[in-house]
Amino acid sequence: MDRLLFGTGGIPHSAKTKSTIGGIERIAELGLGCMEIEFVQGVKMGEAGAHLVAETATKEGVKLSAHAPYFINLNAREPEKIRASQDRILQTARIAAICGAESIVFHPAFYLGDSPEKAYNMVKQYLGETLRQLKRENNRVWIRPEIMGKVSQFGALEEVLNLSTELERVAPCMDFAHWYARTGRFNSYQEFTSILLQIKERLGRGALDNMHIHVSGIAYGKKGETKHLNLKESDLQYIELLKALKDYDVKGLVICESPNLEEDALLLQTTYNALLKTD
Numbered sequence: 001m002d003r004l005l006f007g008t009g010g011i012p013h014s015a016k017t018k019s020t021i022g023g024i025e026r027i028a029e030l031g032l033g034c035m036e037i038e039f040v041q042g043v044k045m046g047e048a049g050a051h052l053v054a055e056t057a058t059k060e061g062v063k064l065s066a067h068a069p070y071f072i073n074l075n076a077r078e079p080e081k082i083r084a085s086q087d088r089i090l091q092t093a094r095i096a097a098i099c100g101a102e103s104i105v106f107h108p109a110f111y112l113g114d115s116p117e118k119a120y121n122m123v124k125q126y127l128g129e130t131l132r133q134l135k136r137e138n139n140r141v142w143i144r145p146e147i148m149g150k151v152s153q154f155g156a157l158e159e160v161l162n163l164s165t166e167l168e169r170v171a172p173c174m175d176f177a178h179w180y181a182r183t184g185r186f187n188s189y190q191e192f193t194s195i196l197l198q199i200k201e202r203l204g205r206g207a208l209d210n211m212h213i214h215v216s217g218i219a220y221g222k223k224g225e226t227k228h229l230n231l232k233e234s235d236l237q238y239i240e241l242l243k244a245l246k247d248y249d250v251k252g253l254v255i256c257e258s259p260n261l262e263e264d265a266l267l268l269q270t271t272y273n274a275l276l277k278t279d
């Protein structure tokens with residue numbers, strides 16, 4: 001990736017048709033650069049549809065990523081639930097590859113009362129099996145565990161960085177809103193840059209050149225995230241975040257998950273471009 005692109009998590013509200021293709025066309029019309037296809041309720045797109053999506057994205061110059069179904073728990077008690085979780089990651093990666101997406105994002109697991117170490121070993125083992133299958137299929141999509149916003153969810157920054165270090169073709173989905181909601185910290189320029197430095201130290205400069213970022217406004221309580229908000233209704237210091245991304249020359253996709261989707265994606269993009277011009 002040669003720069004930072006901004007877009008929406010799902011089809012923009014102002015798209016003429018509520019389809020992935022309609023969404024991509026609207027992203028291009030708005031002057032945004034990317035869109036995350038939301039397979040969160042299941043992968044319902046077929047191969048023929050995915051080829052059409054790829055054609056449209058290439059024609060419109062829009063980069064794509066995909067979000068796997070929510071119903072994934074690699075730390076489930078029942079073996080069949082783990083297998084179903086692995087299948088959902090595989091289905092997402094297969095269709096995403098046909099769509100021309102370079103990354104898929106997923107919510108790895110719940111602790112279910114287990115120690116973080118025990119959950120980590122489960123996630124690592126079952127994700128590892130899934131990755132080996134994708135390798136056999138020559139699927140080169142980046143598999144990105146997301147930084148999660150609730151303390152009951154596996155997906156602390158260190159956990160995702162450890163998986164990214166230990167497993168090939170795994171990289172973080174750095175959700176800054178979730179990490180803020182989970183910790184009650186990491187909402188200042190200094191703290192944002194400390195995260196970027198940590199990523200660079202653990203994974204190398206290449207990770208900052210190929211980042212996948214989620215941003216939204218957010219509300220949180222003792223247990224972490226309660227809901228997503230629009231940026232201007234939230235105290236997420238998005239201008240400080242954009243400054244940190246600019247100063248560390250971060251490249252890749254920034255996916256906006258505020259309820260107003262494209263409005264905040266455009267706000268982020270406009271603010272970032274203004275920061276670039278002040279150099």
Ligand SMILES: [Zn+2]
Nearest residue numbers: 067105107146
């Ligand atoms: Zn997510």
